Amino acid sequence: MIIALRHARVRYGPLEALHGVTLVAPGPGLTVLLGRNGSGRTTVLRALAGTVPLSGGAVVWDGTDVTRLPAYERARRGLCLVPERQAVFGSLTVRENLELASGARPFDPALDSYPQLGPLLPRRAGTLSGGEQRMLALSRALLARARVVLVDEPAQGMSPTVAARTYELLSGLDACVVIAEQRLPPGLRASAGRTTYVHELRRGAVVFSGEEAEATGAARTGRAPGSERRPAP
Template sequence: MPVEAALRAARVRNGPLEALHGVDLDFPSAAVTVLLGRNGAGRTSALHALAGVVPLAGGRALWRGRDMGGLSVHQRVRRGLAVVPAGRGVFGSLTVAENLLLGGPGRTEVLELFPELIALLGRRAGVLSGGEQQLVAFGRALAARPALLLLDEPDGGLTPAVTARLHAHLLAGAADGRTVVLAAQSLPHTLAGAAVVHVLHRGEVVFSGEPGEILPGGLLPPGPDEARFPRR
């Protein structure tokens, strides 16, 4: 399938430590890709490398075949990228309505997807619960109608019902042409329709394949050495 974005021999350093060790990752167009791994595996570093949040110490980040090395985060956003970080990235001093307006023209669609936000539109985002702030962060990103959407552990603080609704929306959006890259610690059944799963461990890719090839229940095994994931 066509590739929307990719990392090629990508290296990311966090101070003296290397978080990604020259990884190659493909993210197919108009599909959901899931990055699996435990904390410290390199999932967030891969997302940040695509978004331009952290510089590459080596290798390239590509989008539609173009090297993005010279583009700032702002420039990537203007070209259709949106990122929702772990930890509820909202503008706390602004109201929910103002946060959504910063996203772009898709506010009405967001409120249809997350009607829970309607009663919160006049409240400042910083006083909301963790799950409510997460919805605001999603809403702002989705309101921009991005071509490439990056999500870091998006289910934090959400109820299972809301998480399932979000996953269904991501899969439907991919069917309509959006490319989604989602980082998680396990693969829920609600993302069984994802196109590709990459498993990272200590900054390396230990498996790439389809969701059905992951262990039953979408959980990672005790460790990659025991798992014997095939390298591809």
């Protein structure tokens, strides 16, 4: 499984948010999009999911150009987007959110992943804390059995222990997983036999593409990952 952007451009009115971005996310495995606020990492996720249109370039999924495929069709084909905000149905209970995600299947795997949700099942999702809502949103993504999982800041609001568990869960999925973060998570570990890939964005352009070890090494020497390698044209 591979999902990619090819020379992708996205505009918000007169402003261009992505300037011909090319990047690849292979799967099963983990790809991290790094960048500060305004770098374009969230827009990359939205472009892959189809929730924002491209003004140029293409989205390619398993060798097929899906640029014109609407977001709901991408979802039907196995793509799941977990946005940073409004990722749960706030007016529904935790139980109802999980039931929607699991369909006719039991939602026990979600409680196995995040036991903290068990006592919260009768609560409305909108009353949960930020970290609890992230756990619920990610549980819904885990239950969806998606082929491509896109997550914007998965551990936001979580304790370090729960955050580490979250990265472990995402790394172990049999899917192409793409997460957007401001910096490399300290507890990030690739699953056995897999490589974690990193793309760093600045001002709507990719300045580094490589393996997680390269990005980590550059950070330790005090150099920006982008000074180590730039993506091939």
